[in-house]
Each structure stands twice: as C-alpha cells, then as structure tokens.
Amino acid sequence: MGNTPPVGRKVTLxxxxxxxxxxxxxxxxxxxxxPLVNKHTRARVEEELRRQGYVYNRAAANLRxxxxxxxxxxxxxxxxxxxxxxxxxxxxxxxxxxxxTLLGSTGESTERELAVLGSLMEHGPAGIILSPAEGSDAQxxxxxxxxxxxxxxxxxxxxGDLAACDHWDRLFLDNQRxxxxxxxxxxxxxxxxxxxxGGHLGSSSCRQRRAGYTEAMQSAGLSADANVMVECVPNRLxxxxxxxxxxxxxxxxxxxxxxxxxxxxxxxxxxxxxxxxPGTDFALTGFxxxxxxxxxxxxxTTLAVTPRDRGRQAAELILERVRDPSPPPRQTIAPVHLLVxxxxxxxxx
Amino acid sequence: MGNTPPVGRKVTLxxxxxxxxxxxxxxxxxxxxxPLVNKHTRARVEEELRRQGYVYNRAAANLRxxxxxxxxxxxxxxxxxxxxxxxxxxxxxxxxxxxxTLLGSTGESTERELAVLGSLMEHGPAGIILSPAEGSDAQxxxxxxxxxxxxxxxxxxxxGDLAACDHWDRLFLDNQRxxxxxxxxxxxxxxxxxxxxGGHLGSSSCRQRRAGYTEAMQSAGLSADANVMVECVPNRLxxxxxxxxxxxxxxxxxxxxxxxxxxxxxxxxxxxxxxxxPGTDFALTGFxxxxxxxxxxxxxTTLAVTPRDRGRQAAELILERVRDPSPPPRQTIAPVHLLVxxxxxxxxx
DNA sequence: CCTCGCTTTTGGAACGATCCAAATGTACCC
DNA sequence: GGGTACATTTGGATCGTTCCAAAAGCGAGG
Numbered sequence: 001m002g003n004t005p006p007v008g009r010k011v012t013l014x015x016x017x018x019x020x021x022x023x024x025x026x027x028x029x030x031x032x033x034x035p036l037v038n039k040h041t042r043a044r045v046e047e048e049l050r051r052q053g054y055v056y057n058r059a060a061a062n063l064r065x066x067x068x069x070x071x072x073x074x075x076x077x078x079x080x081x082x083x084x085x086x087x088x089x090x091x092x093x094x095x096x097x098x099x100x101t102l103l104g105s106t107g108e109s110t111e112r113e114l115a116v117l118g119s120l121m122e123h124g125p126a127g128i129i130l131s132p133a134e135g136s137d138a139q140x141x142x143x144x145x146x147x148x149x150x151x152x153x154x155x156x157x158x159x160g161d162l163a164a165c166d167h168w169d170r171l172f173l174d175n176q177r178x179x180x181x182x183x184x185x186x187x188x189x190x191x192x193x194x195x196x197x198g199g200h201l202g203s204s205s206c207r208q209r210r211a212g213y214t215e216a217m218q219s220a221g222l223s224a225d226a227n228v229m230v231e232c233v234p235n236r237l238x239x240x241x242x243x244x245x246x247x248x249x250x251x252x253x254x255x256x257x258x259x260x261x262x263x264x265x266x267x268x269x270x271x272x273x274x275x276x277x278p279g280t281d282f283a284l285t286g287f288x289x290x291x292x293x294x295x296x297x298x299x300x301t302t303l304a305v306t307p308r309d310r311g312r313q314a315a316e317l318i319l320e321r322v323r324d325p326s327p328p329p330r331q332t333i334a335p336v337h338l339l340v341x342x343x344x345x346x347x348x349x
Numbered sequence: 350m351g352n353t354p355p356v357g358r359k360v361t362l363x364x365x366x367x368x369x370x371x372x373x374x375x376x377x378x379x380x381x382x383x384p385l386v387n388k389h390t391r392a393r394v395e396e397e398l399r400r401q402g403y404v405y406n407r408a409a410a411n412l413r414x415x416x417x418x419x420x421x422x423x424x425x426x427x428x429x430x431x432x433x434x435x436x437x438x439x440x441x442x443x444x445x446x447x448x449x450t451l452l453g454s455t456g457e458s459t460e461r462e463l464a465v466l467g468s469l470m471e472h473g474p475a476g477i478i479l480s481p482a483e484g485s486d487a488q489x490x491x492x493x494x495x496x497x498x499x500x501x502x503x504x505x506x507x508x509g510d511l512a513a514c515d516h517w518d519r520l521f522l523d524n525q526r527x528x529x530x531x532x533x534x535x536x537x538x539x540x541x542x543x544x545x546x547g548g549h550l551g552s553s554s555c556r557q558r559r560a561g562y563t564e565a566m567q568s569a570g571l572s573a574d575a576n577v578m579v580e581c582v583p584n585r586l587x588x589x590x591x592x593x594x595x596x597x598x599x600x601x602x603x604x605x606x607x608x609x610x611x612x613x614x615x616x617x618x619x620x621x622x623x624x625x626x627p628g629t630d631f632a633l634t635g636f637x638x639x640x641x642x643x644x645x646x647x648x649x650t651t652l653a654v655t656p657r658d659r660g661r662q663a664a665e666l667i668l669e670r671v672r673d674p675s676p677p678p679r680q681t682i683a684p685v686h687l688l689v690x691x692x693x694x695x696x697x698x
Numbered sequence: 699c700c701t702c703g704c705t706t707t708t709g710g711a712a713c714g715a716t717c718c719a720a721a722t723g724t725a726c727c728c
Numbered sequence: 729g730g731g732t733a734c735a736t737t738t739g740g741a742t743c744g745t746t747c748c749a750a751a752a753g754c755g756a757g758g
Contacts, residue, residue: 041707084428084436087452100468123418288727700752700758712748724753
C-alpha cells in the first residue's frame with residue numbers, strides 16, 4: 001500500500017498530494033468540494049485523506065485567504081448565569097455557521113478587558129461581541145481593537161466619547177420599559193410608596209431602569225421627590241447590607257423595584273433579618289429571571305430577558321455585519337416581559 | 350513624516366520594516382523583545398509600530414513556529430452555573446498565560462460534541478479540556494481529535510474502550526467521598542431510612558455518588574436492600590415529577606441524598622406539593638453548592654465543589670501537559686467538602 | 699494530422715510571521 | 729593597517745494553505 005502517515009508531524013495537504021500522486025492544488029480543490037475535479041480523482045484523494053487522518057489547517061487557509069473564522073466573545077462576568085446562558089446562545093449559532101468562539105472573561109475589570117481584547121485581536125477574529133465591564137471607556141476600547149473590526153456592544157453602553165465609536169452595532173435590553181412595567185404592576189397592586197433599590201448610577205442599565213421607574217411613578221401622579229432610591233453593588237451581599245437604607249425616612253416604602261434578581265434576593269434576606277416577610281409585608285420585583293428567581297421563597301416577580309435568545313440574536317447580528325460591513329450601524333432593543341410571581345403582593349393591611 | 354498606514358489592509362510587519370528602513374527580521378526581533386537589537390533601532394521600530402497601529406498576527410507566527418496559543422474548552426452544558434464558573438476559572442488562567450480559550454458548547458448531545466471537536470481541531474489548539482456529554486464514546490472522540498493532542502477529561506468518564514484513551518489526563522470530583530459525607534451526616538442526624546434521589550445510572554458521577562451512599566449505609570449497618578434509589582433526569586423539572594417514587598414503598602424514607610443541587614431543589618418543590626416541609630418533615634442534601642443552594646427555603650446542605658478553582662486547576666493541568674507531554678497520564682481527584690445548612694434536619698418526631 | 703473547445707490538473711507565487719546562517723558594522727589591540 | 733571579538737542586521741527559505749494563469753489531456757470535426 002501507499003506510504004505511512006508521517007510521525008510526530010501533522011499530516012498536511014502535501015502529504016496527501018504525495019500519497020496519491022496529484023498536485024497540492026488538486027487536493028485543495030477536493031477539500032473545498034470544487035466541481036472542477038474529476039470524480040475518480042476525488043475518490044482517490046478522499047480515500048487518502050481518511051487513510052492518513054488528515055485534519056484541515058484553517059489557520060493556514062485563513063492566512064492565505066485573508067479571512068477569519070472566529071468571533072471573539074468578551075464578557076464582563078461569565079460566572080453570572082445570565083451571561084453564561086448568553087454565551088451558550090452565541091456559541092450555538094456560531095457553531096452552526098462554522099465559526100469558532102474565542103472566549104474572554106474580564107471579571108468586571110476594565111484593565112483586564114483591555115488586555116483580553118488585545119490578546120484576542122492578535123488571533124484576528126472576524127468580529128467582536130462585547131459586554132463591557134462597568135466603567136469601560138470608549139476611546140480605550142477603540143484603541144485596543146482598532147476601527148476596522150466589526151463590534152457589537154451588548155447589554156451596556158460604554159462611557160466617554162461616543163462619537164468615536166458610533167460605527168459599532170448595539171444590542172440592549174429594554175431596561176426602561178421593563179422597570180416601568182414592574183413599577184406599574186406594583187402601583188396596580190395598590191402601592192404608593194415604592195423604592196428603587198440597588199445598582200450603580202455609573203452603569204447605563206441602572207440609569208435606564210431608574211428612568212422607567214420614575215416615568216411610571218410620574219404617570220401615576222406619585223410624588224417623585226419622596227421616592228427612595230438606594231444604590232448598592234449589584235450582588236446579593238451588598239443588597240443585604242444596604243437594606244436598612246430603605247427604612248431610614250419617616251414614611252418607609254411598602255414595595256421596591258430592584259435593579260436585578262441578585263439584588264432582590266439579597267433584599268429578601270435583609271427583610272427577613274428585620275422581621276419582615278417578603279411577599280407578605282413587603283412587595284418586591286427583580287430583573288433578569290435567573291433560575292433562582294422561580295424557586296426563591298417567595299418566588300420572585302421579575303422581568304424575563306431570555307438570555308439564550310439574546311445570545312443567538314447577538315451572534316446573528318455580528319455575523320450579518322461581518323458578511324456585509326456597509327450598512328449603517330444598528331441599535332437593537334430587545335423586549336423584556338413581566339413575569340408575575342408571589343413576591344409582588346398588595347400592601348399589607 | 351513617514352508614509353501613512355495602508356488603507357483597508359491590515360498593517361503587517363513588512364509595513365513597519367518599510368516605514369523605518371530596517372529589515373522584517375529586525376522588526377520581528379523587536380516584537381519578541383530580543384536583546385539582540387540596538388536600543389536606538391528598537392525605539393524607532395516601536396514608535397513606528399504605534400504610529401501605524403500594528404497588531405501582531407499570531408496565526409501567522411504559529412504557522413511558522415508550528416506552535417499553538419489556544420486551548421479548546423468543550424463543555425456539555427455551559428448554561429449550568431457549575432460549568433460557567435468552571436469556564437471562568439479556565440479562562441482566567443489561560444488568559445494569564447497568553448493562551449486564548451476556544452469555546453465549544455455541546456448541549457449534552459454526543460453528535461454535536463463530535464462536530465464541535467472536529468471544528469475546533471481545525472483551529473489547531475494546543476490541548477483540549479473536555480467535559481463530555483452523557484453517553485460519549487471513547488473511540489469516537491478519539492477519532493475526532495486524534496491521538497496526538499493532549500486532552501484533559503473533566504468531571505465525567507467516557508464510555509467504551511478506555512484502553513484506547515488511557516493517555517488522557519483526568520480531573521474528577523471526589524463524588525464517592527462527597528456522597529458518603531452527606532449520607533453519614535444524615536445518619537448522624539438520626540435518620541435510618543435514607544434514599545438516594547436523582548441522576549442517571551448512565552453517568553459515571555451518578556454511579557460514584559451512589560457508591561458513596563451505599564458505602565456509608567453499609568458502614569452504619571443500615572440494610573442496603575431496603576434503600577430507595579430513584580433515577581431521574583438531573584434537572585429541577587424531572588426531580589419534581591419523580592417525587593412520588595419516594596413514597597411508594599411501605600416505609601417511606603425520612604431523608605434523601607440528592608444527586609445534585611438542581612435535583613434537590615426540585616425535590617423540595619415536590620415535597621411542598623405533597624404537603625411536606627423540607628428541612629422540617631424531610632431532610633435532604635444536594636451536591637455542587639450552586640448559588641441558589643444558599644438562598645433556597647430552607648438553605649440547602651450540600652457539597653461545595655468550588656468550580657472556579659476546578660477550572661483554574663484544569664487549565665493548569667492541561668498547560669503542564671502541553672509544555673511537557675512526556676510524563677505518564679495523571680488522574681486527579683479534587684476534594685469536595687460538606688456544607689451543612691438547614692435542609693438536613695433530624696427526623697421529624 | 700491539425701485545430702478547436704472543453705474538462706481537468708498543475709507549478710509557483712502569495713499570505714505574515716520566524717529561523718538561520720551569513721553579512722555588516724564597530725571597537726579595540728598589537 | 730590588519731586582525732579579532734563582539735554587537736547588530738539581514739536576505740531568503742519556510743510553515744500549510746489558496747489563487748491564478750497556463751498547461752495538459754482528450755474527443756470531435758474538418
């Protein structure tokens with residue numbers, strides 16, 4: 001039979017060519033399924049590919065063709081189930097399309113974000129999906145990735161000079177409408193003193209959610225001046241800690257619209273510690289619909305954002321842009337919907 | 350001033366060389382921080398790199414050097430917080446080491462697993478971290494990745510001919526010991542009729558956890574024959590549905606060691622539906638210590654597996670292997686520790 | 699036998715980096 | 729001035745693929 005596959009070294013297209021007495025060019029045509037090659041030749045080559053256990057070197061091909069077959073996915077917090085679902089959705093679509101996902105997790109650090117972006121850029125991705133770390137600066141990101149590469153900003157706006165990056169596409173959640181829905185729901189339940197609890201004013205999503213909250217309060221003629229707004233780090237721990245802020249004023253609120261589910265769950269714990277029963281003595285809503293929201297005690301009324309769908313959508317948006325960079329940049333606002341559970345009770349008698 | 354950077358095309362090392370009148374070789378040396386170059390030259394070149402906005406093409410370098418700077422991370426379920434944390438840990442270490450993570454999510458489908466592995470292989474990763482889908486076959490995986498590439502099997506054993514893949518490294522949790530600890534804890538609480546609830550016998554981790562459970566029961570002299578073992582899909586939904594299986598026999602158990610946290614949380618719901626209060630009328634334990642375990646009602650006694658640390662460890666193991674393939678394959682068993690919370694009460698009077 | 703048209707195959711130059719052996723420059727000493 | 733040692737720079741081949749223009753093969757028709 002023919003020669004044996006090379007040892008140690010990877011099998012290349014030249015090995016195959018040599019193995020069945022055709023030129024490299026012909027083997028290349030076979031690999032790409034070109035109709036030019038004679039079917040006998042094709043069969044012989046394919047047999048040899050199998051025999052030697054050839055694996056395609058896409059990096060070499062990409063180099064020659066000046067193309068890329070990867071998309072970078074840079075997330076501020078992979079460990080957060082919301083982003084994990086999102087990543088799964090992205091990878092699902094990219095995988096189906098023959099792209100590979102280059103993952104980067106920044107752990108909410110802007111410095112690491114720049115480092116990660118720089119490192120990923122060296123691998124020449126066709127595009128980037130970026131959920132920026134809190135406080136990310138437009139200019140610095142731009143100088144890390146250059147102005148050539150398609151970038152889809154997900155979930156958060158960056159700060160700084162937005163004109164510099166107005167060629168980026170954007171995919172955001174409808175934060176404002178979501179918070180408005182939640183607030184309107186609590187108002188409909190009969191609450192009049194409703195707080196907005198948690199999140200950082202530094203983050204665009206927090207500002208948007210606050211805006212939705214304020215909008216609903218004003219429409220209902222509830223004095224915005226008296227509204228309590230408490231800032232906290234958007235995790236469970238700080239949400240527990242800041243609970244007392246809610247009850248400092250003379251007339252304490254009877255309900256709270258929370259920045260997200262983690263904060264809401266933390267607040268539940270804090271309420272318990274004050275002897276209040278969430279869902280009975282105090283109403284609250286979350287945002288995200290993380291898995292825990294359905295099983296907390298009481299189950300949490302929240303806004304479903306279907307992160308996996310958003311991931312699929314993000315992948316599709318960036319692929320579109322990669323395939324055709326010419327259309328003007330697009331901002332997409334994904335709808336969210338209110339999921340009423342038991343935590344948003346009417347005010348306690 | 351010098352020439353302007355090229356338009357449309359990416360800046361290459363040759364552009365830099367031309368831009369400051371040195372050879373490509375010199376620029377290459379500068380890029381790699383070689384001590385050979387004169388510091389004047391270095392300064393000039395570095396200035397030019399900045400001026401033209403050069404980005405290193407690692408794919409080209411890897412091609413020439415026959416090296417790789419990526420590691421493939423293939424997970425059976427990215428959306429699961431356990432694996433999301435794990436992935437974050439992996440990416441953290443890889444990022445620090447200059448490697449990039451090629452992500453692949455298989456959604457627990459063996460077919461997709463093979464497709465994903467094939468696609469990732471074309472990008473020539475230096476190694477693979479694989480948490481196999483349930484029912485993955487050793488031979489088929491081997492033929493997808495070849496026998497040259499370092500592979501670290503995480504979390505689960507594969508089925509089929511293990512001799513074929515005895516060169517793989519392995520990182521598993523100490524499932525057996527974990528389940529034994531949980532069972533012993535319930536026994537110490539005074540329970541004698543304890544069930545093992547959930548999981549599939551098809552999965553190696555389930556078999557190991559059952560073994561730990563059985564071991565503890567036997568050591569305590571509790572009749573293993575009477576032991577109830579219920580199989581179910583390891584998610585919340587099916588765990589709710591199979592709850593009644595526990596109470597079919599004449600003497601129902603008063604406690605259950607659950608396959609994992611998701612199952613335990615599902616079982617809690619199921620118990621509620623039967624009018625039983627988990628943590629009061631019925632004791633149960635989980636496995637994994639997912640975020641929800643701490644905030645469920647009651648908080649769940651479970652086994653902490655610190656998935657982020659496991660991710661870091663996995664990354665370190667595969668990097669070691671990539672750097673030196675010669676040492677014999679290694680199997681690592683990561684410790685787990687019991688976290689006692691309120692769900693594992695003594696038997697109800 | 700030659701020419702034409704069609705299918706099929708092919709050599710060699712890319713892609714953007716690195717490697718290597720050899721060339722060049724510079725300083726110092728006899 | 730020539731030789732030696734050392735520091736610095738360099739051309740050209742190479743990695744594994746694709747592109748391109750041109751060559752080869754082949755049957756039919758005159």
